[in-house]
Amino acid sequence: MNAVEIESAVSDLAAQPFDAAEFPYAFLAAFGNKETTLKRLRTGNNNASDVPGGVLLRNNIHIAVCDAGIVGNMLRTLRDSSATTKAKAKFILATDGQTLEAEELVSGETIACAFEDFPNHFGFLLQLAGISTIKEIKDNPIDVRATGRLNKLYVELLRENPDWAKEDRRSDMNHFMARLVFCFFAEDTDIFNGKGLFTQTVDQMSANDGSNTHQVLSEIFRAMNIKVSERANSDLRLPNWANGFPYVNGGLFSGSTEVPRFTRMARTYLMHAGALSWREINPDIFGSMIQAVADDDERGALGMHYTSVPNILKVLNPLFLDDLRAALADADDNERKLLNLRKRMARIRVFDPACGSGNFLVIAYKQMREIEAEINRRRDELHLRSEIPLTNFRGIELRDFPAEIARLALIIAEFQCDVLYRGQKDALAEFLPLNAQNWIICGNALRLDWLSICPPTGTGVKVVADDLFLTPLDQKEIDFANEGGETYICGNPPYLGSTWQSAEQKDDLRAIFDHRCKSWKSLDYVSGWFMKAADYGQRTPCTSAFVSTNSICQGQQVPILWPLVFASGHDIAFAHTSFKWNNLASHNAGVTVAVVAIGNPAPKVRRLFAMNEVGETVIKDVPYINAYLVPGANVVVGKATRPLSGLSEMSFGNKPVDGGNLLLSRDELAALRLTPQQKDRFVRRIFGSAEFIRGLERYCLWIEDAALKEALVVEGIAQRIERVRSMRLASSDKSARDMAVRAHQMREMNIAENLIITVPRTSSEARPYLPTGVIDSRSTVTSEAFALFDAPLWNMALIASRLHLIWIATVCGKLETRYRYSNTLGWNTFPVPLLTEQNKADLTRCAEDILLAREAHFPGTIADLYDPETMPDNLRHAHERNDEVLERIYIGRRFKNDTERLEKLFELYTKMTAADKAKSAAKATRGRKKTV
Known part of the structure; x- marks a missing residue:
């Protein structure tokens, strides 16, 4: 269940007659527990409670119903219960x-309330359903409750009005919902003359069965589009009951006043929504959740889309808010400095080219109003109207409904700030009519010209406007230049890796990158926003900060995207390394992201934010941040054909190209009925990623040319070879067809004389070390693993180190969340200082100790032994010793953290590649001299 569904279930439970015996089970059902779980609790099988009449769900909650007047005493009894502690209950x-x-x-946080009011505290209990508790929801659940009410209404209206669900009418439906949101808010905040005016009017003037509700709403909407001075006109005459509504304008109620038809149930849902207290609505929360109401694909995750303010401030604070607060602190009570800061803030433009329902813009606006209010307080000018215009908060959104909600959210935020900082009277006096200027554009941000929407300082753009809420696609109406102001671009654009992009999204990226580079197809969709921001920044100084998947700062995407960004004159201004971008989803689900800001010019001191082991944010001031979000110059790691550090050559394993016929399971091998001599001559054990990590048994036919005639005597082998030949001949790949002449062999036939050090191509990110090890010369590896044939064992010590793992994670990137190893990008580029013979001997001993520690736990697999929760102590100690020996070779001590490790590795890589380039240049010069 999601948060909205839970709130609805809890509200239903509170509204029913209280049943003491049934309440604990109904409560648990409201938080998503399955009937089978409840059945086991009812029978007592899983009920661990030691309190009479209590119900205890392990790792969840201990509930008790008690006699009247002793609730506080019963809560203490539950707290002191040994069963509560033993069952690890989170709540009582x-x-x-x-x-x-x-x-x-x-x-130790508590709630106490009348029974019928406990749905108002459902956010406090959301953890019972595995949903992250976000302070804003816990303290003020109105946003989730409002979303739930509107969703029920929306679904019921579409059921009754299927034509409104069609593509050509969906925007009308969405616009209707935006009108309702405004009306609910306006009637609870005195914007309408009389509290509850809208809901009460609909209740009084419409039939209980909903049959004329659409007509009543249509007249109310029409009233708000007619100036009061014009209402006496006979052609515009309104019914007396509609005359009490003010003139709103701003396009919200212009155009068609058609309303979908209501059923009795739809009218009931409308009344339920109106009964909520919309005064407390948080536009930054509500907007981001309500956009799911109008999106069929997202409605299943209804209420999950709220992103916490602290996460959004990870972008906005270092982008410009911290600087404004520092300027406020510096100004102290100096009236001239305070006035200059207020004027500066009035010219700041915040532009979100993927604004959704406006979270970033609303929070930026509210934070700036808070600073402005403090300026006015210090200058004793609290009565002044805000100088920060909503039109300075601009956005682009692809879908029309979130764009409408973003505009509405900003309007609500402005009114709430006016009430908070100037008082209700002044806020109301200046709120209506709404301004028709449009500052949220509906369109494809990767196809629109950002300069026309948020023009450079010193230029102006004037496009014929429609109105605030009925903006056609790509319509722009910005008619002020904001002379001398600052521009900050921010947001959380769609990520979408290359595999999941639609044809249209591929075309978006093609339009941006195709003329710049040919390898752009590997880029995440978010890369388009970085490149557009870099292009924008070449025309006017600005800083842009986006939330992004951290994959654009890892692996193959770095050498594609970042040289283009750097070539535009931008550098990374600040960054926040990987963290979970959480929302209200079950189990606090969130994608791993980074915040990356680019600036032209970038500040002299750049700030690098990172989460430490205990979840605290650590800030480091550095002169440069590279594309891997590591302190250092703009170095980009490219593929290398040979190891830069003199390490052994690492190659791909053997690629079968066999249609599955040269590879054998244990059963398939047994079915061949080979003699021991034949098995020894024609079969080898083979390892790929899964076989090495999980200990799976797999074999392959390994037939040297000289043994082919003998092998063909075995009917099962002959059949398999013939199938390989047929498969290769039928292939569209010429190289595969060419291999048909040696159908008894894989494409490569690499084997060792003594041993093979192997490392799987793909492995879990959950393990503390990369899986690597040694296999004997009677075995081989598939192309799902890399191999160092007959390499010195100290090479394995390097691969098994923490240093190498974080290098691979950074420069090779990941497949989904798993490590994706690369020999050319990860091993060949791995920077290692010059090793002495003693260093190599010490590392060899470390590798041997790791192998011996594993052997002590035979037949435990790599997967078993490297589970971070159950890793054996002797194996962990062997790895820690390996890390210590290796890291002392680098800097004479252990590194403090991974950031320090990466700094050293990039420093060495830069030196090594510079030396390589110098050698190549010198060689080329000598070659030219010889030619002359």
Whole structure:
């Protein structure tokens, strides 16, 4: 269940007659527990409670219903219960049907309320459903409740009005919903003259069965599009009951006043929504959740789209808010400095070219209003109207409904800030009519000209406007230049790796990158926003900061994207290394992201933010940040055909190209009925990623040319070879067809004389070290693994190190979230200092100790032994010793953290590649001299 569904279920439970015996089970059902779980609790099989009448769900909650008036005592009993502790309950809850009290045991936070009011606290209990508790939702659940009410109404209206669900009418439906949101907010904040005016009017003037509700709403909407002074006109005459609504303008109520038809249930949902207190709505939260109401694909995750303010401030604070706060602190009570800062803020433009429902813009606006209010307080000018115009907060959004909600969210945010900082009277006096200027554009951000939407300082753009809420696709209406102002671009664009991009999205990237480079097809979709921002920054100074998948700062995407960005004159201004961009999803689900800011010019001191082991943010001031989000110059790691550090050559394993016929499972091998001599002569054990990590048994036919005639005597082998020949001949690949003449062999036939050091191509990111090890010369590897044939064992010590793991994670990137190893990009580029013979001997001993530690746990597999929760102590110690020996070779001590490790590795890589380039240049010069 999602947060909205839980809120609805809890509200239904509170509205029912209280049943003491049934309440604990109904409560658990409201938070998504399955009937099978409840059945086991009812029978007592899983109920670990030691309190009479109590119900205890392990790792969840201990509930008890008690006699009237002793709820507080019962909560203490639950807290002191040994069963509560033993079952690791997160919450305790007691109720007598009149009052309810609950406590979160880790934090000690409690709630106490009348029983019928406990749905107002459902956010406090969301963790019971595995949903992250976000402070804004816990403290003020109105946003989730409003989303749920509107969703029910939306679904019911589309059921009754299927034509409104069609593509050509969906925008009308969405516009209707935006009108409702405004009306609900306006009637609870005195924008309408009389609290509850809208809901009460609909309730009084429409039939209970909903049959004329659409007509009543249409007249109300029409009223708000007619100036009061014009209402006496006979052609525009309104019914008396509609005359009480003010003139709103701003395009919100212009155009068609058609309303979908209502059923009795739809009218009921409308009344339920109106009964909420919309005064407390948070536009930055509500907007981001309500956009799912109008999106069929997202409605299943309804209420999950809220991103916490702290996460958004990871972008906005270092982008410009920290600087404004520093300027405020520097100004102190100096009136001239305060005035200059206020004027500066009035010219700041915040532009989100993937704005969704406006989270970033709303939060930026509210934060700036807070700073402005403090300036006015220090200057004793609290009465002044804000000088920060909404039109300085600009956005682009592909879909029309989120774009409308973004505009509405900013309007609501402006009104709430006016009430907070100037008072209700002044806020109301200046709120209506709405301004028709449009500052949120509906269109494809990667196809639009950003300069026309947010023009450079000193230029102006004037395009004929429609109105605020009925902007056609790609319509732009910006008619002010903002002379001398600053521009900050920010947002959370869609990520989408290359595999998941639609044909249209591929075309978007093609239009941006095709004339710049030919390898752009590997880029994530978010790369388009970085490149557009870099192009924008070549025309006017600005800083742009985007939330992005961290994959654009790893692996093959770095040498494609970042040289183009750097070539535009931009550098990385600040960055926040990988963290979870969480929302309200179950189990706090979130994608791993980074925040990357580019500036032209970038500041002299760049700030690098990172999360330490205990979840605290650590800030480091550095002179440069490279494309891998490591302190250092703009170095880009490219593929190398040979190891830069004099390491052994690493090659791909053997690629079968066999249609599955040269590879054998244990059963398939047994079915060949080979003699021991034949098995020894024609078969080898073979390892790929899965075989090496999980200990799976797999074999292959390994037939030297001289043994082919003998092998063909075995009917099963002959049949398999013939199938390989047929498969290769039928291939569209010429190289595969050419291999048909040696159908008894794989494409490569690499084997060792003594041993093979191997490392799988793909492995889990959960392991503390990369899987690597040694296999004997009677075995071989597939192309799903890399191999160092007959290499010195100290090479394995390098691969098994923490240093190498973070290098691979950084420069090779990942497949989904798993490590994707590369010999040319990861091994050949790995910077290693010049090793003495003693260094090599020490590392050899470390590799041997790791192998011996594993052997002590035979038959444990790599997957078993490297589970981070159960890794054996002797194996962990062997790796720690290996890390210590290797890291002392680099800097004479252990590194403090991974950031320090990467700094050293990039420093060495830069030196090594510079030396390589110098050698190549010198060689080329000598060649030219000889030619002369």
